[in-house]
Amino acid sequence: MSxxxxxxxxSIRAALQAKKISARELATEFLNRIERRNPELNxxxxxxxxxxxxxxxxxxxxxxxxxxxxxxxxxxxAIKDVISTSGLRTTCASKILENYVPPYDATAVARLDxxxxxxxxxxxxDEFAMGGSNENSAYGPVHNPVALDRVPGxxxxxxxxxxxxxxxxxxxxxxxxxSIRQPASFCGIAGLMPTYGRVSRYGLVAFASSLDKxxxxxxxxxxxxxxxxxxxxxxGNDSTSAAVPVPxxxxxxxxxxxxxxxxxxxxxxxAGLDSEVKERVQAGIAVLERLGCRRVALQMxxxxxxxxxxxxxxxxxxxxxLARYDGVRYGLRVPGGTLTEMYRNTREGGFGPEVKxxxxxxxxxxxxxxxxxxxxxxxxxxxxxxxxxxxxFQKVDAIVTPTAPTPAFRLGEKASDPLQMYLADIYTVTxxxxxxxGISIPxxxxxxxxxxxxxxxxxxxxxxxxxxxxxxxxSAGGFAI
Amino acid sequence: MKxxxxxxxKVAALAHLGLSPSEVDLYREQLDAILTxxxxxxxxxxxxVEPMAQVLHxxxxxxxxxxxxxxxxxxxxxxxxxxHVLAGAAEAQTPFFRVPxxxxxxxxxxE
Numbered sequence: 001m002s003x004x005x006x007x008x009x010x011s012i013r014a015a016l017q018a019k020k021i022s023a024r025e026l027a028t029e030f031l032n033r034i035e036r037r038n039p040e041l042n043x044x045x046x047x048x049x050x051x052x053x054x055x056x057x058x059x060x061x062x063x064x065x066x067x068x069x070x071x072x073x074x075x076x077x078a079i080k081d082v083i084s085t086s087g088l089r090t091t092c093a094s095k096i097l098e099n100y101v102p103p104y105d106a107t108a109v110a111r112l113d114x115x116x117x118x119x120x121x122x123x124x125x126d127e128f129a130m131g132g133s134n135e136n137s138a139y140g141p142v143h144n145p146v147a148l149d150r151v152p153g154x155x156x157x158x159x160x161x162x163x164x165x166x167x168x169x170x171x172x173x174x175x176x177x178x179s180i181r182q183p184a185s186f187c188g189i190a191g192l193m194p195t196y197g198r199v200s201r202y203g204l205v206a207f208a209s210s211l212d213k214x215x216x217x218x219x220x221x222x223x224x225x226x227x228x229x230x231x232x233x234x235x236g237n238d239s240t241s242a243a244v245p246v247p248x249x250x251x252x253x254x255x256x257x258x259x260x261x262x263x264x265x266x267x268x269x270x271a272g273l274d275s276e277v278k279e280r281v282q283a284g285i286a287v288l289e290r291l292g293c294r295r296v297a298l299q300m301x302x303x304x305x306x307x308x309x310x311x312x313x314x315x316x317x318x319x320x321x322l323a324r325y326d327g328v329r330y331g332l333r334v335p336g337g338t339l340t341e342m343y344r345n346t347r348e349g350g351f352g353p354e355v356k357x358x359x360x361x362x363x364x365x366x367x368x369x370x371x372x373x374x375x376x377x378x379x380x381x382x383x384x385x386x387x388x389x390x391x392x393f394q395k396v397d398a399i400v401t402p403t404a405p406t407p408a409f410r411l412g413e414k415a416s417d418p419l420q421m422y423l424a425d426i427y428t429v430t431x432x433x434x435x436x437x438g439i440s441i442p443x444x445x446x447x448x449x450x451x452x453x454x455x456x457x458x459x460x461x462x463x464x465x466x467x468x469x470x471x472x473x474x475s476a477g478g479f480a481i
Numbered sequence: 482m483k484x485x486x487x488x489x490x491k492v493a494a495l496a497h498l499g500l501s502p503s504e505v506d507l508y509r510e511q512l513d514a515i516l517t518x519x520x521x522x523x524x525x526x527x528x529x530v531e532p533m534a535q536v537l538h539x540x541x542x543x544x545x546x547x548x549x550x551x552x553x554x555x556x557x558x559x560x561x562x563x564x565h566v567l568a569g570a571a572e573a574q575t576p577f578f579r580v581p582x583x584x585x586x587x588x589x590x591x592e
Contacts, residue, residue, distance in 0.1 A: 101569060116554065197536065333572065339582075361512055361516075365494050
């Protein structure tokens with residue numbers, strides 16, 4: 001058996017078809033690896049061995065009968081713990097949902113199941129996906145497998161760490177302001193945020209409904225595309241899901257990249273960008289130029305306002321979405337003499353500090369007398385940021401930037417200063433607000449060996465372009481420059 | 482100062498968060514820093530700029546109403562999970578969720 005970390009969607013399919021390994025053996029190998037490695041990483045909160053073996057046995061039975069195999073047959077996958085899984089605890093890394101067991105699968109999960117994937121378990125994250133370091137989990141931080149004293153990024157830190165450590169072939173994460181792309185960058189793997197509406201949000205526990213997206217993590221471009229192909233597409237259970245046909249990502253990503261115009265916005269390379277990150281991303285752009293892409297200088301003048309607009313809109317939506325945790329219908333209840341006391345005791349006891357901070361900020365910006373000054377203003381700025389992207393895509397096919405201003409920082413380094421933590425989202429929140437797709441792919445390492453990520457944006461529904469450029473970059477050795 | 486202790490207490494009450502006095506101080510300080518930073522949005526001239534609430538795309542899915550992908554036919558579907566749902570509640574008495582008394586005997590709940 002080859003080393004599990006080298007398994008890919010394609011190699012698993014070939015090995016299963018050649019009967020070199022069974023889906024059950026593969027599931028066992030991955031669950032064993034998790035058992036060995038998870039104590040130091042804390043990437044998984046709940047394992048789902050029972051479901052994994054049932055799914056694997058289904059694939060093995062299909063192979064025995066000679067049936068055609070579905071797209072992700074036997075592929076071991078991890079799922080971020082903000083995505084609902086039927087009969088499997090879904091905590092959102094919060095105490096308030098410590099014992100919550102959803103009665104149904106999220107649409108993305110149901111589609112993976114139908115495509116033959118094997119669910120290993122639920123991954124740790126920042127509580128309700130709020131954070132950029134995974135230190136806001138009620139169940140302890142995740143450690144970066146590349147350097148255990150560093151954060152894996154967040155909020156989908158457990159999913160990124162699991163894939164980077166070879167504990168899963170792929171994983172689902174969610175991205176509201178950078179929560180797939182930034183941990184992919186910190187852990188040295190690929191992470192794709194789809195266009196808003198490309199993947200159904202049904203069954204995703206809501207943080208900021210106008211910004212939340214589900215997307216894949218993988219070690220390579222082809223696997224990220226394979227997972228996206230399965231989870232993408234319209235869903236009648238999500239009224240914001242887009243009725244736009246899903247392209248053949250595998251086929252389209254094979255197209256050459258020669259002649260593509262790559263926008264490089266100087267606003268993303270200014271003060272605050274770590275010099276090693278800057279140098280590696282510039283080297284990455286040079287690789288794409290050697291492949292025949294044309295570099296175009298761009299201005300995206302409202303970039304500097306994105307953090308302020310994002311933290312108003314995302315917290316406003318969060319304060320509304322998280323009002324449902326009141327101890328009545330599910331989750332924790334801390335008793336109180338009156339109904340209101342019960343609400344307050346439950347929310348005080350159940351939410352962690354960052355979630356409370358965001359609920360407070362969101363409630364404040366929506367409260368009487370402040371709505372126009374904050375919320376409405378931020379919505380107008382969101383228009384300007386979206387316009388920056390529309391204007392840019394008149395001139396270029398994709399935009400290339402760093403994913404994060406720094407490589408993975410040390411655990412505890414930024415934990416006491418929320419504003420500093422928010423400011424680190426500068427390069428990712430812009431695309432989130434515009435609703436365009438983005439990908440982070442590895443782009444070499446610092447001298448100390450920490451991964452660096454290069455981010456690309458494409459126009460709405462341009463995931464195939466992102467995968468195409470990423471594939472060409474990967475084939476040219478760009479991941480390891 | 483952008484936000485006072487009284488503002489923080491008021492917002493906490495609106496959000497049904499029972500904060501301890503030390504939390505009120507901490508959040509006052511942190512929210513003050515964040516709101517001060519957010520003020521940079523005032524630098525922009527937003528005259529004639531429409532607010533953007535959502536990214537919505539067109540297209541028609543099968544089963545969706547023409548021109549309205551967000552709408553579908555209003556058809557009854559089985560949803561036989563009341564038992565599962567109530568099993569997740571802290572206190573239930575089929576088919577109800579139980580909560581502390583909302584209306585006190587003879588008078589509205591004092592709050």
